[in-house]
Amino acid sequence: MCGQRFEVRSDVIDATSWELQETISIRVVRGGWVLYEKPNFKGNKIALDEGDLEITCPFSPAEHQQNGHEEGAQNQPDGQTKPESERRFIIGSIRRVVRDYSVPEISLFPEEDAEGKKVVFRDTSDDARIFGQPIKANSVIVNAGLWLVYAHPSFQGTPRVLEVGGYSNPAAWGVDQPYVGSLHPLKIVNISMVIYDKPYFSGKSRTITGNMRDFMTRTDSQQTTFMYSVGSLKVLGGIWVGYEREGFRGHQYLLEEGEYHDWRVWGGNNSELRSARVIRAVGCRQKNTHGSLNRLSQSHAIPDVELFNYRTNTRSIHVVSGAWIAYSHVDFSGNQYILEKGFYNNCADWGSQDNRICSVQPILMLILYSEPDFKGECQVFDHNQEAVSEKLVTKSCRVSGGSWVIYEEKNYSGSLYVLSEGDYPNLSSMGCPSGFTICSVKTVPVTFTVPSISLFSLECLEGREITMDSEITSLVEEGFNNHVLSIRVDSGCWVICEHSNYRGRQFFLEPLEITNWLKFSSLQTVGSLFPVRQKRRVFRIKNSERGQFLSVQGGVDEMKSGRVVVSAQVEPMSDIWYYQDGLLKNKLISTMSLQVMGTIEPGAKAVLWSETRQPIQTWITQMKGLINSVTFPGMVLDVKGGKTYDKDHVVIMPESEERPSQQWVIELL
Secondary structure, three states, X not given: OOOOOOOOOOOEOOOOOOOOOOEEEEEEOOOEEEEEEEOOOEEEEEEEOOEEEEEEOOOOOHHHHHHHHHHHHHHOHHHOOOOHHHHOOOOOEEEEEEOOOOOOEEEEEOEOOOEOOOEEEOOOEOOOOEOOEOEEOOEEEEEEOEEEEEOEHHHEOOOEEEOOEEEOOHHHHOOOOOEEOEEEEEOOOOOEEEEEEEOOOXXXXXXXXXXXXXXXXXXXXXXXXXOOOOOEEEEEEOEEEEEEEOOOEEEEEEEOOEEEOOOOOOOOOOOOOOEEEEEOOOOEEEEEOOOOEEEEXXXXXXOOHHHHOOOOEEEEEEEOOOOEEEEEXXXXXXXXXXXXXXXXXXXXXXXXOOOEOOEEEEOOOEEEEEEHHHEEEEEEEOOOEOOOOOOOOXXXXXXXXXXXXXXXXXXXXXXXXXXXXEEEOOHHHHOOOOOOOOOEEEEOOOOEOOOEEEEEEEOOOEEEEEEXXXXXXXXXXXXXXXXXXXXXXEEOOEEEEOOHHHOOOEEEEOOEEEOOHHHHHOOOOOOEEEEOOOOOOEEEEEEOOOOOEEEEOOOHHHHHXXXXXXXXXXXXXXXXXXXXXXXXXXXXXXXXXXXXXXXXXXXXXXXXXXXXXXXXXXXXXXXEEOEEEOOOOOEEEEEOOOOOOOOOEEEEXXXXXXXXXXXXXXXXX
């Protein structure tokens, strides 16, 4: 761990310019990472788990390295060896592939295209053989985590690195013989908290790595650090819930990564803190006394549930996804209760003595800190804020949900910068100049569309037109005229930058037409631009009229039928979808997408079909509204209806305001 240090907090598309020696050391502080042989995440790859390791030129064949060393020594004059600079370690690119504390899961299928009886693993297996024989895996689905898959037991041989997604045949995951003898998931394991018996991290200390029912007892007969109270603490990894009393009882306190120099910092009612447990973030539903089900938005806080025609008397809660905080009073005040994914049948389940819940909010979206490196005072945002408190001068921030736009002035005006999900330890890492003050923040809306933007050489969208669907680091270097007089954003959200390589002033653009770019921006040129990329999200698609979900009928074993219907009762995972490059795809099988078969006419049925079919059929939708066909303009997803046997089948129809069955709601998971 000596020499020049390269600290990586997010993906690196091209790392070939780094000057590295033949042998390097790597310390993975948090997360699961992959080193790629070539830029843009291509070529051979090496998975990195949390911890320290040392690597020597891994992308060159061993025999080539040995021969190269010997030949180099022979060819050099006077017996000199080959210069060290010619044998340097070259990394093509780096990607972070494990970001959270979710449970890894991989499914192995004996037949191609996810057919046959699957075998599921959620943790390390040094011997995955069944009756002494390796598992045959002609297809694989990785639902979570990053997996190292070995053909032999005890992790022998060269592993295949499999990321989240589907591998429909052996060639898809890079093997000739599809056998699995052992496998290991990479996952975040640095979950720990250090407690001190005195304020300001002094006195006796004790490290906690899991749920602890009582800090004041010895964990075993060898435990020498016994503490009568907790004066301060440091959360090194994970999200925790602290409790006032032993056995996870009493007042609750949300403890995120950071330092708490005394009980006032964690918002304690008093200095007592006796137990803690780890929470795993993975909306939220509440049932009132009459049994009606009210869904609370997953991405927005509710400062007063009565504003949504909901009583404050809550009998049970179903957390569908995410981690939430419920409060006993409005405006996020009073006693707080941390709610994770699962069912809470009564108030005792969520740690309360009564049924009163008046406000709720999701945990973690955008966090602003008053000092660099995520220190000092902090402020958490989970929705748009047109005026940030002037008391907090931001020096660092964390974006843990979606992408955000930060503005220099209130009401979303002035200079702005767009921040994608990740950590920003200082203003420079955000792209902001020194002295930049954040006065308002806005989240980038979730959209499911292929981005597209057009630049025009004349005003009023006239003259030479340049249409793009991906980032351009420099218009001049790409051979385009950077003198732009008007712009049309057709789809997606885009960031226009004053200079090349995304430097200078930024402009955040949603779908719109700018007939005079000079008047709009005061700039005569455009240096670079990029679409705001949104990470892959899985979701359910609910039909607004029926209240039922879009699903694949029959499950994996009957996937060849490809029937797509709306139904209340579905097979596991058959109603879970994701959006990829314009395609609507189902989690059950990654090689198929939603398409319309036969003659394209009103009432034509939508099915799952191979992506190799032409023309490629793409879709566009918002969180709520129509699901429009890009391939066939004017056509939208609908439900056939009527009284026949196939009344639940999904079809395409011309857009019509008179058909409420054309309205859909995306529910993120």
